[in-house]
Amino acid sequence: MRTELNQLLQSYQERILGQELNVKLLLAAILSGGHVLLEGVPGTGKTQMVRTLASLVGGDFNRIQFTPDLLPSDITGSTIYNMKEGTFQTLKGPIFTNILLADEINRTPAKTQAALLEAMEEKQVTIQGETYSLAEVFFVVATQNPIEFEGTYPLPEAQQDRFLFKLHIDFPSFEEEKKVLQRVIEDRLFTIADKSVLDLESFLSIRRDIEQVTLSESVLDYIMKIVRKTRESETIRFGASTRAAISIGKAAQAWAFLAGRDYVTPDDIKIVVNPALRHRIQLSPHMELEGATVDQTIKELVGSIPVPR
Structure with missing residues (x-):
């Protein structure tokens, strides 16, 4: 299985240029069973990144464009009356898929956001009192535009906490962006019709293997010290929750597995801690006035905690 997983990662990085770390973190997130919040300006390949992942793991893909008039039933589905047969019929919404892209989630009101979350x-999902289970592989990637806030409905902190990671999508380097341009001009971009590297059964088997990756007592202590430090620090107004600690642990297991190990190291924690915490903590007002960033604060906080040997 490790061979297929390495092949999947290699294929993914060949298709999505200039986002090596984010691509690997996105793969770690779906392997952990979590969900991801993607933040980046339009045109940076967020949709392509998610669509490509779906094709490589052999999963179904749906995309929902969130708008102010989107209703919860537009996501979950609804019941209609079939006059010909004289019965009520359930129409399942786009949420019934393996990988769902919730595009510009902050463009829709809280009621619709809550239906997805x-x-x-x-x-x-419950439709007219009837409960339907979603697919075993169910992965949501929600996007936000960081530069346009007019007419938006920001996700409350409690709802952001449901996402395993928040990833920042930046522009690729000069050479990588030039390669993308060349591929588009020469019509050589990889298409979503490319053959999948894994099927969903194999993917679920890998997930079960990841659950067996060892988190030692010292590494668990390290995670807890980081999370508790966010609650005690004067630079942070609201610290991370217990769910944050669980997210760091699960993500680190997936990251270690991708690295070919069956145990988690403190270095794995250092890699996943930023994307796992950046949307879960809020800086104190005086730190914001001083121009401090969440990522910088997390880095300094983690650096102040002794690394277990």
């Missing part, structure tokens, strides 16, 4: 947490 509830499904993420419960892995089930």
Whole structure:
């Protein structure tokens, strides 16, 4: 299975240029069973990144463009009356898929956001009193535009906490961006019709293997010290939750597995801690006035905690 997984990662990085770390973190997130919040300006390949992942793991892909008039039933589905047969019929919404791209989630009101976030947490949907289970492989990637806030509905902190990672998508380097341009001009971009590297059964088997990756007592202590430090630090107004500690642990297991190990090291924790915490903590007002960033604060906080040997 490791061979297929390495092949999947290699194929993914060949298709999505200039985002090596984010691509690997996105793969670690789906292997952990979590969900991801992607933040980046338009035109940086966020949709292509998610669509390509779906094709490589052999999963179904749906995309929802969030708008102010989107209703919860537009996501989950609804019941209609079939006059010909004289019965009510359930029409399942786009949420019934393996990989769902929730594009510009902050463009829709809280009620519709909550419908998606509830499904993420419960892995089930209720339509007119009837409960339907979602697919075993169910992965939500929600996007946000960081530069346009007019007419948006920001996700509350409690709802952001449901995402395993928050990833920042930046522009690729000069050479990588030039390669993308050349591929488009020469019509050589990889298409979503490319053959999948894994099927969903193999993918679920890898997930079960990842659950067996060892988190030693000292590494668990290291995770807890980081999370508790966010609650005690004067630079942070609101610290991380217990769910944050669970997210760091699960993500580190997936990251270690991708590295070919069956145990987690403190270095694995250092890699996943930023994307796992950046959307879960809020800086104190005086730190914001001083121009401090969340990522910088997390780095300094983690650096102040002794690394277990």
